[in-house]
Amino acid sequence: MNKIVQEGSNCNQILTILLACLVGLTGGVLFAWPSPSIPRLLDGSHVVHVSLEEASYLTVLPPIAAVLSSFVFARLVDKIGRKRTLLFIGVPHVLAFALIAFGNSIWLFYLSRFITGIADAAVFAALPMYVGEVATPQVRGSWGNAMAFSIFLGSSLMNVIGAYCSITVTALILGIVPVVFFIVFCFMPETPYYYIMKDKHEEAKIALQWLRQKEDVDEEFTEMLHAMKRQLAEPSKLKDLFVVKTNRNAIIAGGFSRFTQQFSGIAAFTVYSQYIFQVAGGFPAQTAAILCSVVMTVFSFLSSFLLDKLGRRKAMFLSGIGCNLILIMMAIFFYLNMETNVDMSKLLWFPIAGMVIFIILFSLGLGMVPTLMLGELFSSSVKGNALAVMNILFGTYVALSTKIFQLLLSAFGLWSPFVFYSVCNLVGIIVCYFILPETKGKTLDEIQLSMQGKKKEKAEAIKDCVNHI
Numbered sequence: 388m389n390k391i392v393q394e395g396s397n398c399n400q401i402l403t404i405l406l407a408c409l410v411g412l413t414g415g416v417l418f419a420w421p422s423p424s425i426p427r428l429l430d431g432s433h434v435v436h437v438s439l440e441e442a443s444y445l446t447v448l449p450p451i452a453a454v455l456s457s458f459v460f461a462r463l464v465d466k467i468g469r470k471r472t473l474l475f476i477g478v479p480h481v482l483a484f485a486l487i488a489f490g491n492s493i494w495l496f497y498l499s500r501f502i503t504g505i506a507d508a509a510v511f512a513a514l515p516m517y518v519g520e521v522a523t524p525q526v527r528g529s530w531g532n533a534m535a536f537s538i539f540l541g542s543s544l545m546n547v548i549g550a551y552c553s554i555t556v557t558a559l560i561l562g563i564v565p566v567v568f569f570i571v572f573c574f575m576p577e578t579p580y581y582y583i584m585k586d587k588h589e590e591a592k593i594a595l596q597w598l599r600q601k602e603d604v605d606e607e608f609t610e611m612l613h614a615m616k617r618q619l620a621e622p623s624k625l626k627d628l629f630v631v632k633t634n635r636n637a638i639i640a641g642g643f644s645r646f647t648q649q650f651s652g653i654a655a656f657t658v659y660s661q662y663i664f665q666v667a668g669g670f671p672a673q674t675a676a677i678l679c680s681v682v683m684t685v686f687s688f689l690s691s692f693l694l695d696k697l698g699r700r701k702a703m704f705l706s707g708i709g710c711n712l713i714l715i716m717m718a719i720f721f722y723l724n725m726e727t728n729v730d731m732s733k734l735l736w737f738p739i740a741g742m743v744i745f746i747i748l749f750s751l752g753l754g755m756v757p758t759l760m761l762g763e764l765f766s767s768s769v770k771g772n773a774l775a776v777m778n779i780l781f782g783t784y785v786a787l788s789t790k791i792f793q794l795l796l797s798a799f800g801l802w803s804p805f806v807f808y809s810v811c812n813l814v815g816i817i818v819c820y821f822i823l824p825e826t827k828g829k830t831l832d833e834i835q836l837s838m839q840g841k842k843k844e845k846a847e848a849i850k851d852c853v854n855h856i
Contacts, residue, residue, distance in 0.1 A: 403521050413561075417480070424445075441493060445500050448504060451504060453511070453785075460509045461774060476506050515534060516771075546661075546680040583612055645781050645784055646811070651749060652805070661675075686746070698827040703756040706751050710812060
């Protein structure tokens, strides 16, 4: 009963997070666009016909564009605010869909993918920050994974709608989402942290009152005010991300968690989903891609309960070990099936079964933790620059992992990317086990203080601040 009452008192926070995550959903739609589209571009069923080499750049261009534009949005989130940056994302999203719907050459598709990457940079700069700053630790524990969930849900929508509709019709249908987002999100608040950073204390209190659904927010406001004053007094230049030990540790932790996530092969499996099952055989490619994306969506939603019980660090480690075992088994299967004379006809069900199990395990840890921790690891003084660096690393990882998939597939066969990903994943998991901090149940300020070894100072500092006021 208490749980129901608590969720009811948090409904404004949850509503705000879910509406903000519509940009994540659109990002997931556009990220997975190559999955149903590449087979049609390869077989000539669309007006644009391409080779596998040309198609591979449709997967590489978005992360490259994200890398190039990351620092622009690092400045924008602090200059115009988290909310306005999120609203801006609707523009490139609509433009990307328009180019897909009406494009009649591969170059227009390339342009659409480049614009998609610019939007991705804005999403990963503003959305983790927004979610982290509007939510209490309890809500962040249960709903902080809404960003990752929305991305996976978008991938599912693309695979489902893209399987039964043409490239043009799919773009027109899903292009409605960013328009709806822009209209409804106009009514949502800016984050209290941003208002405090701009010395707009009354606006911060009003935003807090709406988010917390109560009039008396003085205690939380005072705590936020103290946290912001302390964090903004810290060194905030780009070089301080690497010079200051706390920031450097956060960059290393965030960078390795993203490396482990993306070099498990998930980006390549998402954008080449249908193509993989076409090559593997044994199961209808469209059905397999839909099944995998739906499973990922369902289990990414369920993962919030696991993260609350196990904690971020343990969930990521167990998820990574499970994924690694499946990658090795998939590599062995594809090698025996395609490179030897061993009869594997009775095991043709294994690629779809293995991929589903991999996705379940991935969703319960690897898929959630790195994204969730983006909004938790860094202090307000460096958060914009830090997320820009994280975006650059993320874009680089996605571009490399997807391109390496195509290169290894063309050179050695379908088994080779799985071997590569299993090695990378294992290295990443081992490193992450020792360097990732546990952020479960902590406020943003508590996370920063714990990383600096200042847990004991927090209560006294807040008490002094309250007495002073």
